[in-house]
Amino acid sequence: MTRASPEPLAEDDALTCAQVLRAAILLDGPVPISHFMAAANAHYYATRDPLGAAGDFVTAPEISQMFGEMIGLWLADLWDRAGRPACRYVELGPGRGTLAVDALRAMTAAGLAPPVHFVETSPLLAAAQADRVPGASHHAALADVPDDLPLLVVANEFFDALPIRQLVRAAGGWRERHVGMVDGLFLPTVGGPPLDAILPDALRAAAPGSIVETCPAAAAIARALGERLAARGGAAIVIDYGYAGPAVGETLQAVRGHAAANPFEAPGECDLTAHVDFATLAAAARAGGAETHGPLGQGDWLRQIGIEARAAALANRPGRTAEVVTALARLTAPDQMGALFKALALTAPGWPRPEGFA
Ligand code: SAH
Secondary structure, eight states: OOOOOOOOOOGGGOOOHHHHHHHHHHHHOOEEHHHHHHHHHHHHHHSOOOBSTTSSBOOHHHHOHHHHHHHHHHHHHHHHHTTOOOOEEEEESOTTSHHHHHHHHHHHHTTOOOOEEEEOOOHHHHHHHHHHSTTOEEESSGGGSOSSSOEEEEEESOGGGSOOEEEEEETTEEEEEEEEEETTEEEEEEESSOOGGGSOHHHHTOOTTOEEEEOHHHHHHHHHHHHHHHHHOEEEEEEEEEESSOOBOOOOEEEETTEEEOTTTSTTSSEEEOOEEHHHHHHHHHHHTOEEEEEEEHHHHHHHTTHHHHHHHHHTSTTOHHHHHHHHHHHHOIIIIITTEEEEEEEOTTSOOOTTOO
16 A cells, blocks of 8 residues: 655644744653743744834844944954954844944945855845845854954844753752743743752852853854954954843843743744853853953943944934934943943954954
8 A cells, every 4th residue: 555645734734933842842841941942033033024113123233324334444443453364254143134234334435345254044034134235155153154264253132142041049959940831831940950060159059049041052152253263363243232240140031022021922923032141251252262352331332433423424414413313322322222232352362452442
């Protein structure tokens, strides 16, 4: 008897992210938070453009062209003082490609026009980036970017989307936080072996219920970046919201339609992020061989590299003053993005000191 070959799943029958996670949990038990966050964000970014007023959140490059321009000028200045070597522009998680367009325009004006490499896992956003920056190469990971020249690397709101692990101080000691199912709902639970031995000394005695987050994926990429820069030269600028860490506290959050949401309610349908532990990121980059500068508040850094002069020039154009003043405040004011968001620079040993971190 011949067997009918299985019918391929029709589009309408495709499993939702929640169904896949539910099946995994029912079969094998609760999954680590990192598994849940990785699956949710992979689905989320693969199925929509989340940026802008019509999406779920707005990022700095979408607020104003000044943001990408200042980054481009900062890179061009470093490259000029490094002796104008042949190099590659690399952006991690470029979103719509807006930052790259603005940075490359400013860089070109300064005589710097490197080949462009985008590290992006979402096919949908990669297509949008290819429209905005024709000729850019796409890669699934930093390791796939050619390893022959110095790199000028930009990562804005990239590291916050990488999956974190959460350790929680349970009755008997530190354990990993997992996500299980209760009555059809995703809920955090505690599981796995005791993990007290991996807690930093300063945090081990935290009160029961305390949560500590770690992001092994971010540390691994920072270390690889440090190794690349040390081996071939170049620099990187990492901008994200975060803290000096390591610290006690939960920062996992979900955003949907510009409002906070429950991270466990609709996996794959909202943006899951966690604050970036800049101290650990910088330590990993240094372990890879790079020098680090900062972190510094985004507002201070942008002001010290001249955003106010750029804003004044743009505001001079007829009818644009109010828009530029508002954008400058959003990017730099301490009660907006200026203080919570931080800039960390990495440079190759022997490269000049970057501007703005004195
Ligand atoms: N830098 C952009 C977009 C930030 S949103 C901006 O500032 O507007 C996060 C970006 O990182 C998206 O492009 C998303 O698809 C990408 N991303 C998320 N996880 C990723 C991963 N593991 N590897 C590569 N890109 C990832």
